[in-house]
Structure formats: C-alpha cells, structure tokens
Amino acid sequence: MLKIEQLRIAYEKFGVEIEGATFSGGLNIVLGPNGGGKSTLMRGIIGYDEPGIKVRRIYWDDDPLNGVQDTISYLPQENPRFKISVADYLTMTSERVSGSAYSAAVERFDISHLTNQSIENLSGGEFKRVQCAQLSIEEKPVIMIDEIEQGLDLKYQHEMMQWLRREAPFRTIITSMHDASLALTYADTITLVRGGRITGPMSPSAVTSEMLSVCYDLPLEVERRSGSALVYHRRL
Ligand SMILES: Nc1ncnc2c1ncn2[C@@H]1O[C@H](COP(=O)(O)OP(=O)(O)O)[C@@H](O)[C@H]1O
Ligand SMILES: [Mg+2]
Known part of the structure; x- marks a missing residue:
C-alpha cells in the first residue's frame, strides 16, 4: 500500500x-x-x-x-539507449538473478530471439518488452x-496488461x-x-463518460461489454 x-x-x-x-x-x-x-x-x-x-x-x-x-521498480516515459546486449541489460539492475527467473522473463516477454542484440537496435515495442522484463526480474x-x-502493437498491449494482471x-x-x-x-x-x-x-466501474469528458475536454462515451470497456468519441 x-x-x-x-x-x-x-x-x-x-x-x-x-x-x-x-x-x-x-x-x-x-x-x-x-x-x-x-x-x-x-x-x-x-x-x-x-x-x-x-x-x-x-x-x-x-x-x-x-x-x-x-x-520501487520505475520505468520512466523516456529511457536513453546505449550499447549493451539485451541479456546484460536484463540483469544489470538486479543483484543476483537466478537462471530460472531470467528464463521466465525472457519467455514471458517473448524476447529470446533478441538477447544477443544491442538495445540500441531494437524497435520501440521490442525495447519496451525488454524494459518490462528487466523490471519483472527485479521483483520489487x-x-x-x-x-x-x-x-x-495491439497484441503486445494486451499481453503486457495480462502480465500486469498476473x-x-x-x-x-x-x-x-x-x-x-x-x-x-x-x-x-x-x-x-x-x-x-x-x-x-x-x-473502474465508477468512471463515467462525464468524468472522462471533463478530464480530456472531449465528448467521450464509455460503453461496457462483457469483460471489456470501450471509450469512444461521442460525436463521430
Ligand atoms: N522540470 C520541469 N520544470 C518545469 N515544468 C515542468 C517540469 N516537468 C514538467 N513540467 C510541466 O508540468 C506539466 C505536467 O507535465 P507532465 O507531468 O510531464 O504531464 P503528463 O505526463 O501528464 O503529460 C507540463 O506543463 C510540463 O511542462
Ligand atoms: Mg508523461
């Protein structure tokens, strides 16, 4: 808390x-x-x-x-890149990393094919997954x-949210x-x-269309369906 x-x-x-x-x-x-x-x-x-x-x-x-x-494990909005392999980057912020914790993170974030690359050469989404894998290894x-x-992308957005749910x-x-x-x-x-x-x-169930509309200064509508929510522009 x-x-x-x-x-x-x-x-x-x-x-x-x-x-x-x-x-x-x-x-x-x-x-x-x-x-x-x-x-x-x-x-x-x-x-x-x-x-x-x-x-x-x-x-x-x-x-x-x-x-x-x-x-706290903290991932700021902007993170500078430098020359370091994904494998070293994953473990550099943790003291002792067990082989199983490392393998679990690599598998969970679908980055096993990237471990020998430099973080400088990753796409934005790949780097994001590597950063989240680093956080998950920290176990704070x-x-x-x-x-x-x-x-x-859409798939990894949902996978990332499912990781956070777990x-x-x-x-x-x-x-x-x-x-x-x-x-x-x-x-x-x-x-x-x-x-x-x-x-x-x-x-989340307390968040109304009006609250979001005021927050974003935009006419927004919240629609809830089985298990998911949709927020859209009311006048489109
Ligand atoms: N170090 C700073 N010095 C002065 N103003 C700042 C500083 N950091 C952020 N701001 C201002 O604070 C406001 C909020 O910024 P920020 O927290 O980055 O917003 P958000 O993350 O919600 O987009 C912005 O107007 C920004 O210009
Ligand atoms: Mg911000």
Whole structure:
C-alpha cells in the first residue's frame, strides 16, 4: 500500500497538489491529458532530485518512503539507449538473478530471439518488452511504469496488461497510459490526473463518460461489454 499523505510540487507554470491518495495492491492505472501531471506525479513519488518538490509525505506500508531502491521498480516515459546486449541489460539492475527467473522473463516477454542484440537496435515495442522484463526480474513490491502501452502493437498491449494482471495480486502497480479502453478493461483502480489534481483512485466501474469528458475536454462515451470497456468519441 503506497499512501500519498501530501505531495506538492511547484514549477514556474505548473503545480501538482495531492492530499490523501492511497494506491493499494493491484493494478492502479493513471489516466489524463498530455501535460496533466502524470509523469510529474510519478517523479514526485520517487522523490529524488525533483526540483519543484515543496512537500512530500509518502508512505510505503506505514514507513516514510525515503529512498526507493528496495521498494520501487520505475520505468520512466523516456529511457536513453546505449550499447549493451539485451541479456546484460536484463540483469544489470538486479543483484543476483537466478537462471530460472531470467528464463521466465525472457519467455514471458517473448524476447529470446533478441538477447544477443544491442538495445540500441531494437524497435520501440521490442525495447519496451525488454524494459518490462528487466523490471519483472527485479521483483520489487512496487512497479511504476509511465506510459506502458507506448510503442506496443495491439497484441503486445494486451499481453503486457495480462502480465500486469498476473502480477497484480502480489504487487502494487502504478502505471499511466493513454488508452482509456484498455485501462478501464484491465485496472483495479483508475486515477484521473488533470491540471496537477487527481480524482481517485476509484473502481473502474465508477468512471463515467462525464468524468472522462471533463478530464480530456472531449465528448467521450464509455460503453461496457462483457469483460471489456470501450471509450469512444461521442460525436463521430
Ligand atoms: N522540470 C520541469 N520544470 C518545469 N515544468 C515542468 C517540469 N516537468 C514538467 N513540467 C510541466 O508540468 C506539466 C505536467 O507535465 P507532465 O507531468 O510531464 O504531464 P503528463 O505526463 O501528464 O503529460 C507540463 O506543463 C510540463 O511542462
Ligand atoms: Mg508523461
């Protein structure tokens, strides 16, 4: 359980102000327009060297979250590439990696054919899968991913969400994304972020067409069918 008692970040022209938000174990998805504050919120949770942080009272299981190396695996929105093989990249952020943990991650993310390549030469979607495999090997209690579906085709978007669903009973996952249909289909909770303020976390079933329309400043409709949700533009 990751609890934000208070987080206040102030840049020159933008601020985040959050009080009393708790992300419980499970898949917590953050939605919101470009520039709404999703990435700033995640950097605020991490806390290191974020210049605008004015107040940061965040707890992990009732202990102040100061230093996240044992707690959070974090995948930022942009990740620089450099010359390193996929195999070395997968294990470089974990101390001891068992052969079985390595093989399981390689298989789960369908990257066995890539392990000898440099990460510089992967497509966007391949690199994303390699990054998520690296996180899964770290086995930390919190996984935080900024824009998870970026670069992934339809099949891998669903596979990635299914991976998170399988991890959800054992971890606290916080991920931002743009695909509201995918989010409402897979999430345990949804948090809407706009103008540095949040609504939620709340059950996906509590998210209404009106809430999304206000959040994105667009006439949106939510339709729920057996097991999945569809968000579409009302006037098309
Ligand atoms: N280091 C910074 N200094 C000043 N403004 C920033 C900084 N980082 C982000 N911002 C501003 O904060 C706002 C929210 O950005 P961001 O959190 O990246 O939004 P999102 O991830 O929801 O698209 C934007 O207006 C952005 O320009
Ligand atoms: Mg962002």
